[in-house]
Amino acid sequence: MKQTFAIGIGGAAGQGVATPGDILAKIFSRRGLHLNAYNAYQSIIRGGHTLLTIRTGSEKVTNMGDRIDLLIPLNQDTMDRHLQLLTAGAACIYNADTIKPGPAAEGVQLCPLPVSELADISRNKVAQNTLAMGAGLHMMGIGFPALEEVLREQFKKKGEAVVAENIGVARAGYDYAAAHFMSFPNPIPKTENRYAILSGNVAMAMGGAAAGVKFYCAYPMSPSTGVLHWMAAHARKAGIMVRQVEDEIGVINMTIGAAHAGVRAMCATSGGGFALMSEGLGMSAMIETPVVVINCQRAGPSTGVPTKTEQGDLWQMLGAAFGDYPRVIAAPLDIGDCFKLIPEIFNLADRFQCPGLVLCDLLLSEGRLSVHPNDLDFSPPIDRGELITTNGNGNGAPFAVGMNGDYKRYKITESGISPRAVPGVPGHIHTVATDEHMEDGVLISDEFTNPVKRRAMMEKRMRKVAGIEAAVPPPTLWGPRNADVTLIGWGSTKGVIEEACEILNEEGISANQLQIRWLVPLHGEAILEILKDSRHTIIVENNFSGQFARYLRSETSFVPDGHIRKYDGEPFMPHHVVEAVKEQLAGQRKLSVPMHEIMV
Amino acid sequence: MATGVQRASQQLTMADLKGKVDPDWCPGCGDFGVLAAVQKALVELRIPTHNVVTISGIGCSSNFPGYMNTYGMHTLHGRALAVATGLKLANHELTVLVTGGDGDGFGIGGNHFVHSMRRNVDLLYIVMDNQIYGLTTGQTSPTSRVGMKTKSMPFGNIEAPVNPISLALAAGATFVARGYSAEQKHLTELIKQGIEHPGFSFLDVFSPCVTYNHDNTYQWFRPRVKKLEDDSAHDPTNWMAAMEKSLLWGDEIPIGKFFERTDVSTLHGAEPVLNDGPLVHHDPRVPPDVARLFVEELM
Numbered sequence: 001m002k003q004t005f006a007i008g009i010g011g012a013a014g015q016g017v018a019t020p021g022d023i024l025a026k027i028f029s030r031r032g033l034h035l036n037a038y039n040a041y042q043s044i045i046r047g048g049h050t051l052l053t054i055r056t057g058s059e060k061v062t063n064m065g066d067r068i069d070l071l072i073p074l075n076q077d078t079m080d081r082h083l084q085l086l087t088a089g090a091a092c093i094y095n096a097d098t099i100k101p102g103p104a105a106e107g108v109q110l111c112p113l114p115v116s117e118l119a120d121i122s123r124n125k126v127a128q129n130t131l132a133m134g135a136g137l138h139m140m141g142i143g144f145p146a147l148e149e150v151l152r153e154q155f156k157k158k159g160e161a162v163v164a165e166n167i168g169v170a171r172a173g174y175d176y177a178a179a180h181f182m183s184f185p186n187p188i189p190k191t192e193n194r195y196a197i198l199s200g201n202v203a204m205a206m207g208g209a210a211a212g213v214k215f216y217c218a219y220p221m222s223p224s225t226g227v228l229h230w231m232a233a234h235a236r237k238a239g240i241m242v243r244q245v246e247d248e249i250g251v252i253n254m255t256i257g258a259a260h261a262g263v264r265a266m267c268a269t270s271g272g273g274f275a276l277m278s279e280g281l282g283m284s285a286m287i288e289t290p291v292v293v294i295n296c297q298r299a300g301p302s303t304g305v306p307t308k309t310e311q312g313d314l315w316q317m318l319g320a321a322f323g324d325y326p327r328v329i330a331a332p333l334d335i336g337d338c339f340k341l342i343p344e345i346f347n348l349a350d351r352f353q354c355p356g357l358v359l360c361d362l363l364l365s366e367g368r369l370s371v372h373p374n375d376l377d378f379s380p381p382i383d384r385g386e387l388i389t390t391n392g393n394g395n396g397a398p399f400a401v402g403m404n405g406d407y408k409r410y411k412i413t414e415s416g417i418s419p420r421a422v423p424g425v426p427g428h429i430h431t432v433a434t435d436e437h438m439e440d441g442v443l444i445s446d447e448f449t450n451p452v453k454r455r456a457m458m459e460k461r462m463r464k465v466a467g468i469e470a471a472v473p474p475p476t477l478w479g480p481r482n483a484d485v486t487l488i489g490w491g492s493t494k495g496v497i498e499e500a501c502e503i504l505n506e507e508g509i510s511a512n513q514l515q516i517r518w519l520v521p522l523h524g525e526a527i528l529e530i531l532k533d534s535r536h537t538i539i540v541e542n543n544f545s546g547q548f549a550r551y552l553r554s555e556t557s558f559v560p561d562g563h564i565r566k567y568d569g570e571p572f573m574p575h576h577v578v579e580a581v582k583e584q585l586a587g588q589r590k591l592s593v594p595m596h597e598i599m600v
Numbered sequence: 601m602a603t604g605v606q607r608a609s610q611q612l613t614m615a616d617l618k619g620k621v622d623p624d625w626c627p628g629c630g631d632f633g634v635l636a637a638v639q640k641a642l643v644e645l646r647i648p649t650h651n652v653v654t655i656s657g658i659g660c661s662s663n664f665p666g667y668m669n670t671y672g673m674h675t676l677h678g679r680a681l682a683v684a685t686g687l688k689l690a691n692h693e694l695t696v697l698v699t700g701g702d703g704d705g706f707g708i709g710g711n712h713f714v715h716s717m718r719r720n721v722d723l724l725y726i727v728m729d730n731q732i733y734g735l736t737t738g739q740t741s742p743t744s745r746v747g748m749k750t751k752s753m754p755f756g757n758i759e760a761p762v763n764p765i766s767l768a769l770a771a772g773a774t775f776v777a778r779g780y781s782a783e784q785k786h787l788t789e790l791i792k793q794g795i796e797h798p799g800f801s802f803l804d805v806f807s808p809c810v811t812y813n814h815d816n817t818y819q820w821f822r823p824r825v826k827k828l829e830d831d832s833a834h835d836p837t838n839w840m841a842a843m844e845k846s847l848l849w850g851d852e853i854p855i856g857k858f859f860e861r862t863d864v865s866t867l868h869g870a871e872p873v874l875n876d877g878p879l880v881h882h883d884p885r886v887p888p889d890v891a892r893l894f895v896e897e898l899m
Contacts, residue, residue: 029899196898206894212884215690234894238886241689241873245682246715253679253712257655257686260673261694262880265686283676373899378891382884391881422880423653423671423687423694431619431665431672434658442620443666443674 002499004057005188006065007136010082011074014046016126019154020072020133021052025197026150027142028056029370032191036061036495037368040570040600043222043306049077051600058189061370062334062495066575069184070139072132073099081599083108091181093135095128111135111181118172127169134173141187144174196371200338200364201226201268203371204294207342208266209238210378213292215258215265217243217251219273222306223362224296227268248273252280252293260289260432262389262422264346268294268358271313272303274320281355282321287432288410288420288461290349290356290385292342297361299569308569309362311491311542314519314551317357326352326416326464328472329520331359331491335369337517343380348471351385352464353420359519361542363492363571388421388428408439412456416463465521472518474526479512480505485581486534488560489541490516490548493572497540500577507578509585516548524556531558538562538584540577562590570596606693608648614639616649619667630807631661631728633781638697638726639668640784641791647695654697655684657704660735661728661807664699678709681716684723685867691878692868695795696723703733706742706762717771717800722866724794724801727764728781730809731816738812748815765846765858768802769839775801776842776859780825781808782818783855790857799866806855821853828856836860 007024011017021037028035033056041050053064071092073079076099083092088107096112104110113135119127130151137147148167155163177183198206205227208216216235218228228244235242241258245251251267258265269277274295284291297313299305317329328348332338341358349356409430411418418439421428435445436454444453477486479501489497494515504511514530516522531537537560539549544567552558562584566572572594580592617639625631642652652670656662658677665672671694675683684698705713705727716725732750733739739752743764747756768776775797779787787805794801806825808818828834828845834856835841842859868874876882886894 194899196895198898202898209886209894210891214879214882214884215686217686236873237890237893239873239876239879239882241871241879243685243689246711249679250682250685250712250715253676253682254686254689256675257673257683257688258690258879259686260683261687261690263690263882264884265690279676280679283679287673373895376895378886378888378894389880422691424651424691424880426648426650429650429669429671431654431668431674433666433674434676435674440620441672443663447624448621 002057002059002502003186004055004061004065005069005140006053006055006067007070007072008051008053008068008082009072009074010049010051010078012047012077013041013044013050015074016129017050017052017074019126020129021054023133023147023150023154024054025368027137027146028054028188029195029197030146031142031188032193033058033189034061034195034370035197036063038064038363038571039366040598041307049081049600051078051082051598056188058191062498064571064573066573070136072136074129075099085598091139091184093132109182111177113173113176118176119169124165124169130166130169131173134170135177135181138174138177139181139183141183144171147174194373196373196376197368198335198371199226199366199368200332200335200360201296201366202230203335203338204268204342204358204360205230206376207339209234209240210339210380211343211346212264212382213240213266214263215241215255216267217245217254218267218269219245219248219251221270221273223298223365224268224270224294226365227294248276249280252277252291255291256280256284256289259291260287260422262387266292266294268296270296270298271300271316274313274316278320282323282325283434284355285321285325285327285461286434288353288418289432290353292346292349292356292358294358294360296365297359305569307362309542309571310567310569311361312544312547312567313359314547317359318520318551324458324462326354326461326468327357327520328352328354328468329357329359330518331516332364333491333494333515333517335364335367336371336375338364339371339376343382347381347383348468350387351383351417351471352468353385353417354464359491361492386417386419388419388425390424409441410437410439410457410460412439412460414463415467416460417467469521469523472521472523474523475514475516475518475530477512477514477530480510481512482533483510483512483535485509485511485536485538485585486514486531487511487577487581488514488537488539490519493540493542496572496574497577499574500581503574503578504581509581511581522555527552528556528558536561536585538564538581540564540572542566542571562592564592564594566594566596568596570598570600606648606651608646612643612646612649614643617642617669619669621666623667624663625660626811628810629660630730630781630809631664633784633787634726634728634805634807635664635667637784637787637791640788641795644788645792645795651693652695652697653687654699655680655687656698657700657709659701659704661699661701662704678704678707679712680704681709681712681725685716685719685721688721688723689868689879691880692722692874693878697795698723698725700727701734702727702729702731702743703741706764714767714771717768717773717802719867720772720774720799720864722799722868724791724803726791726803726805728807729764729804730807730813732809732813734809734812745815763846764804766843769843769846769859773802774799774861774864777803777857778855779803779805780821780855781805782821783825786827786855793857797860798862799864824851824853825855826852828854828858
């Protein structure tokens with residue numbers, strides 16, 4: 001079993017859950033530890049219930065895990081909801097003045113803090129949070145200077161008095177714990193590594209900057225808004241034009257307009273906004289102007305559960321916009337991959353002059369993960385494809401100026417790719433059209449059309465599909481060959497399935513994993529080749545109907561032995577997958593829908 | 601648009617502006633007059649054709665870019681202004697003309713119309729307003745008069761029309777004018793002014809549909825249109841007066857420049873990211889020292 005330590009901090013929105021979360025994340029990352037943070041929250045600005053889980057360890061931590069070691073409830077509601085989930089060895093630190101503990105399992109240490117005795121609560125409204133942090137830090141075996149350093153940074157802007165006060169309160173909590181509470185048996189380790197802590201949204205925004213995105217626009221929509229916030233805050237330093245637009249229809253069309261002028265342009269939204277963008281994607285495909293669109297899925301349909309995660313938009317992405325056209329769809333596997341994927345998909349979109357779609361979800365978008373700084377590479381390969389600009393072609397080489405007017409924007413080629421001149425280039429004047437058109441761009445719909453011309457242009461565009469397939473690697477199998485069970489997942493479930501496989505292997509059930517990153521192109525034959533030796537196959541996905549299972553069957557006729565699905569808004573925890581695998585291997589059922597035990 | 605307008609080194613002719621195909625509009629369509637006036641204006645302003653992008657939505661009048669020898673985009677129904685905004689922000693040295701009809705601009709594209717004006721995007725938006733849906737064979741449009749009988753409202757329109765001039769003034773357009781396709785010289789002059797105006801120029805043009813609109817015909821317009829330029833009391837810097845003029849409809853319908861102000865920054869002019877020239881000429885790479893800071897702030 002992985003040696004990890006998880007802290008749950010819960011309270012009402014507006015009670016200051018985020019600040020201790022950020023402070024603890026910083027302390028762990030500075031100790032050279034990995035961490036994963038997941039915030040279960042509600043669509044409410046003040047009130048409601050939110051539970052932030054921070055899990056840390058010296059090895060890679062890929063998901064929220066199965067257990068909370070330290071619970072810090074900031075209100076009675078949190079105590080009532082979660083104390084019962086703690087098991088032997090765990091502890092709960094709480095404000096003894098305002099919160100009463102309920103029945104706790106044997107071996108759970110209750111740590112009441114006499115908050116009004118330890119701090120002046122009339123002056124410091126969040127004293128209980130700071131005291132609890134100090135107390136918790138001592139119990140984890142971390143020296144006080146680590147907290148002092150971060151508090152100093154956190155409150156620097158508010159002046160020395162505020163800094164001193166907070167450090168004093170934290171110290172009181174630290175000392176009180178030393179005198180009254182039992183420390184955890186294994187102190188939190190320390191390594192020489194250093195990691196960056198970031199959300200998937202920040203990773204995708206930074207990945208965009210690294211890919212050379214010069215235009216980003218969006219309409220705010222949870223859980224994609226974090227991309228807009230990073231872009232807006234860093235726009236001027238990164239040299240990116242960032243706009244907030246009136247709606248997602250405007251967003252996709254503005255993005256296409258900017259891309260058409262010759263810059264890399266990107267936008268992000270969630271399922272509802274993506275639905276509005278659908279017609280625009282068809283335009284991107286028809287006029288062959290590449291854009292990258294991110295969909296951060298949340299629980300649908302309709303407004304759904306805006307603050308909860310789901311993998312329910314796969315078929316929307318597969319079917320977005322009418323008609324047949326080439327597209328690329330990829331689902332990042334973790335937060336580090338959110339960064340890495342963006343330059344990759346831009347290169348494909350640019351080379352094949354088609355839309356590139358990123359299918360992310362709330363779990364990655366708003367979760368946070370430790371990523372090695374070397375994995376945030378701001379010099380990835382940039383391939384603009386066959387682009388003709390006033391500076392030369394997009395890859396820096398000079399272009400031949402054809403002043404004779406024989407330039408054909410949609411020249412029929414073997415690859416289906418036609419050199420793309422942007423407005424402003426002399427000698428390449430042309431009109432692009434969402435109507436079907438001829439090689440030179442002149443509309444053939446409807447007046448000049450005939451079946452031969454239409455077929456030729458359709459085949460030209462669709463020839464790009466073969467090129468895209470050749471440019472994208474097929475998936476590979478992770479873990480032992482010949483395993484008892486093969487777990488198939490896609491996108492964000494990578495980490496939790498990986499850990500479930502580790503647990504199963506430790507328990508004597510050999511398990512391996514096939515995780516899909518490129519959804520289109522899918523490489524169906526390679527997948528069949530991998531799965532033909534599998535003894536028992538189970539598809540794990542965060543939706544009701546088995547959207548990926550249905551897609552895989554439609555592309556390959558493959559039918560798995562079983563399914564594990566979850567559609568309650570919360571992500572899988574490792575034990576959900578482990579227990580479901582066991583019951584399916586025992587022949588108890590073919591479809592498992594694990595119950596989420598944490599009431600958030 | 602003065603900041604971005606570049607001049608051709610040699611004289612242009614009308615033939616230089618002619619597209620690859622001839623318009624397929626009905627004989628007598630008002631749009632012919634608008635096309636001729638736009639081409640004339642570009643010849644007179646001597647803007648190099650490769651620096652002009654004509655962007656349209658969908659509809660009869662939206663086939664416009666195909667009839668021009670400039671860069672062109674025939675986009676989606678109602679979306680031309682959004683596409684044009686993105687394009688202008690990515691390369692503000694281009695002269696951007698947006699063309700379309702009243703259904704495209706005031707109906708399905710109404711949201712983008714309002715927001716493009718408040719943003720003061722630097723482009724000229726020409727609406728060929730025929731008060732009817734033509735390409736879908738004659739349905740009521742957002743500018744159809746009350747009582748007008750169409751295929752979609754055979755018992756007469758019961759909805760009040762939008763007033764494009766008042767709407768543009770209220771939304772913050774910095775150049776607001778109305779032309780008439782049968783008044784060629786006057787229209788050409790308005791188009792030239794609209795192209796040179798720094799900011800959003802809105803030009804609503806009466807462009808009669810000879811096939812489907814039997815109410816608002818050339819015969820109907822001729823005695824009614826009155827040029828604001830002939831009214832010595834009209835002051836196009838006075839917004840309130842322009843608003844009052846915009847409400848005139850009936851026996852007397854003003855055409856000409858209602859309003860212009862040049863003291864508002866264009867959208868691209870207000871964004872420091874563009875201080876070093878058009879985005880399309882920027883180095884795509886984030887400088888290594890800046891990239892390092894982006895990563896360090898997460899540690």
